[in-house]
Amino acid sequence: MRISKNGLLLGFSLVFSVGLSAETLTWEQCVAEASRNNAAVKSAYESWQASTSRVSAAKGAYLPVVSADFSARYGKNNAIPNSQAEDTYNASISVNENIFNGWADAARIEQNDAEAAIALSALQITKAQTSYDLKTSYANLVYAQRAIRLQESIRDRRKSNLNLVSLRFDNGSENQGSVLLSRAYLSQAELNILQASNNIVTSNAQLSRAMGRDGTQSLTVTETIPATTVPERPDFQALALSTPQRIQAVYREKSAQSAITLAKSGYFPTLGVSGSYGRQDDRFFPRDESWSVGVVLSIPLFNGGRDYYSTQAAISSRSAAGSSREDLDRQLVSTLSANMSRLVEARANLNVTQSFLKAAQMRAEIGRSRYNNGLLTFDDWDVIETDLINREQAYLQSQRDYVIAEAAWENGLGNGSIK
Numbered sequence: 001m002r003i004s005k006n007g008l009l010l011g012f013s014l015v016f017s018v019g020l021s022a023e024t025l026t027w028e029q030c031v032a033e034a035s036r037n038n039a040a041v042k043s044a045y046e047s048w049q050a051s052t053s054r055v056s057a058a059k060g061a062y063l064p065v066v067s068a069d070f071s072a073r074y075g076k077n078n079a080i081p082n083s084q085a086e087d088t089y090n091a092s093i094s095v096n097e098n099i100f101n102g103w104a105d106a107a108r109i110e111q112n113d114a115e116a117a118i119a120l121s122a123l124q125i126t127k128a129q130t131s132y133d134l135k136t137s138y139a140n141l142v143y144a145q146r147a148i149r150l151q152e153s154i155r156d157r158r159k160s161n162l163n164l165v166s167l168r169f170d171n172g173s174e175n176q177g178s179v180l181l182s183r184a185y186l187s188q189a190e191l192n193i194l195q196a197s198n199n200i201v202t203s204n205a206q207l208s209r210a211m212g213r214d215g216t217q218s219l220t221v222t223e224t225i226p227a228t229t230v231p232e233r234p235d236f237q238a239l240a241l242s243t244p245q246r247i248q249a250v251y252r253e254k255s256a257q258s259a260i261t262l263a264k265s266g267y268f269p270t271l272g273v274s275g276s277y278g279r280q281d282d283r284f285f286p287r288d289e290s291w292s293v294g295v296v297l298s299i300p301l302f303n304g305g306r307d308y309y310s311t312q313a314a315i316s317s318r319s320a321a322g323s324s325r326e327d328l329d330r331q332l333v334s335t336l337s338a339n340m341s342r343l344v345e346a347r348a349n350l351n352v353t354q355s356f357l358k359a360a361q362m363r364a365e366i367g368r369s370r371y372n373n374g375l376l377t378f379d380d381w382d383v384i385e386t387d388l389i390n391r392e393q394a395y396l397q398s399q400r401d402y403v404i405a406e407a408a409w410e411n412g413l414g415n416g417s418i419k
Contacts, residue, residue, distance in 0.1 A: 037212025037213070042212075047119050048116070054112045065096045069091070070090065071090045072284070089280065091278055091280075093277055094274065098272045100271040102270065104262055110261075114252070114254040115255060121245070127416060135407035140199075140207075141207055141220075144200040152193060154389055154392070158185045158186040159186055164371075166182075181382070225403055226417075230343060242414075243412075256321040257318055260314040269297060271295070274293070275291070277289075340409065354395055356394070357394075363384050368381070
């Protein structure tokens with residue numbers, strides 16, 4: 001693929017102009033903004049608030065229902081000549097209290113308590129996922145910023161190599177194929193710079209979304225990300241029990257158990273009391289007093305089998321919730337173990353690539369000196385130079401991969417930087 005010089009100049013000018021107007025953020029600033037503005041976190045928070053309100057609403061069933069009524073009626077019998085208008089005024093207040101309804105109210109409160117706990121765990125899961133997205137996008141932007149600098153350094157190195165090979169070609173000590181290959185390497189380096197600049201644009205969009213920003217303004221970030229404390233010998237079973245996913249599963253079981261109680265409440269009688277006090281008269285304000293007190297006992301006899309089948313369905317749902325929780329326990333242990341393995345491997349890979357990079361830098365320094373003095377062929381020198389560039393890129397990528405592995409470990413635990 002050929003890229004025109006005008007196209008490259010345009011791309012570089014765009015990157016340069018964006019860099020001048022870019023907003024620089026620290027990791028702490030990104031975390032604070034994501035905590036305030038991320039749409040997923042706000043949605044999960046409001047859902048939790050709604051669930052806590054439903055708990056309070058369910059507890060209202062224990063309190064009496066009080067209502068007041070007032071009515072005024074005006075009428076006249078036109079069939080009776082000279083009859084007077086018939087005015088009627090009524091004012092009353094009534095109180096109803098549920099004494100017993102087969103523990104249905106208690107079961108509804110337990111259900112709503114469980115749903116509130118599930119919503120709270122969902123909020124924690126959302127925060128953990130948002131923290132993972134934020135850390136990943138931040139690491140990608142850090143990687144893209146470093147990649148730009150690295151690719152520019154590689155371009156400068158390729159340009160210096162081309163000048164050295166061209167000089168030796170002019171002196172008759174190098175062939176034209178070496179010159180053409182060196183020129184191709186330089187073109188590749190310029191293409192890599194263009195790709196790195198595009199990666200910055202993509203990483204900007206990802207980071208803006210994680211922070212809850214609507215705009216597409218250019219961002220730069222400081223390149224320091226706090227490291228995660230990782231236990232040396234983690235107890236995956238214990239860690240799995242403390243994850244919000246597992247807490248959700250436990251409360252789903254409790255909600256399903258309450259549903260059984262609620263379904264069985266249809267087998268029991270209901271008992272309630274009521275009372276009223278009022279006044280009635282043909283003029284305002286009514287003066288004739290009236291009152292009443294009553295007890296209502298309702299005994300269910302047959303409703304077409306709905307209570308039976310509702311109970312059976314609730315029992316099956318409780319069994320399904322228990323099986324899902326057991327499967328989740330095993331899945332969480334497996335996930336945490338895999339995340340830990342990837343994190344340990346990423347840390348080891350970071351150390352290995354750094355060691356290779358140091359060796360490649362030393363070999364490249366020696367190789368350049370030997371090639372310049374005619375003690376090394378172009379083919380052998382090219383292998384050393386290419387290895388150095390590959391090692392530089394591998395080390396840069398291993399830094400990003402380690403941060404992403406840390407973020408995945410935090411996400412698996414259900415925690416992160418967003419509290």
